[in-house]
Amino acid sequence: MPMGPKERRSTVLAPVEEAAIVALRVQARLPLDDVYIALKDVIPHLTCSSLHRCLQRHGISRLPKGDREKPKKFKDYEIGYFHIDIAELRYEGGKGFLFVAVDRTSKLVFARIYRKATKLAPPGSSSH
Numbered sequence: 300m301p302m303g304p305k306e307r308r309s310t311v312l313a314p315v316e317e318a319a320i321v322a323l324r325v326q327a328r329l330p331l332d333d334v335y336i337a338l339k340d341v342i343p344h345l346t347c348s349s350l351h352r353c354l355q356r357h358g359i360s361r362l363p364k365g366d367r368e369k370p371k372k373f374k375d376y377e378i379g380y381f382h383i384d385i386a387e388l389r390y391e392g393g394k395g396f397l398f399v400a401v402d403r404t405s406k407l408v409f410a411r412i413y414r415k416a417t418k419l420a421p422p423g424s425s426s427h
Contacts, residue, residue, distance in 0.1 A: 310349040314390035316342050319397045319412050320350060321357050322386040327399065328362060329408075337399070337408035376403040385416070 312320070319341070324334055335350050354360040381400045388395040396416045400409045 308344055310344055310346050312342070312345070312349055312353055314392055315388060315395045315412060316345075317353050317357075318388035318390040318395065319386075319410070320353050321359065322388055322397050323399060323410065324354060324359050326384055326386055327401070330362065331360075333408070337410045341410050341412055378402075378404045380404065387416075388412070 320334065320338060323329065323337060327334075329337065331347070331351060331354065334354075335345065335347055338350075339345050351360060380403050382403055384397075384399045384401075386397040386399070388397055393414075396413045398411050398413065401407070
């Protein structure tokens, strides 16, 4: 009986997906594992290997030493306090928008990629 997955999945990233990965890494300065956790629901075929290759291609596979500050006490936030970021993604097919919300208490990250930025983005309007 052969080993490995029953079906081979492509781990090739689309330009908009690469742009989202780069934007999240640069803006949030998150480590690889945190970027993976934040985007695995947005990019279902994302693997740690494809994420690492993407970061290497863009020269950001390692966080700069200056970004590695000594641990310090975080300000206490109430549960439900979210930090929200919106990043414009430019890629060869046009542009998109990465919406990221981080719960400061639990460090839970919610991320979505949208083709258009509107006041109300209806459910299911994301690219994935």
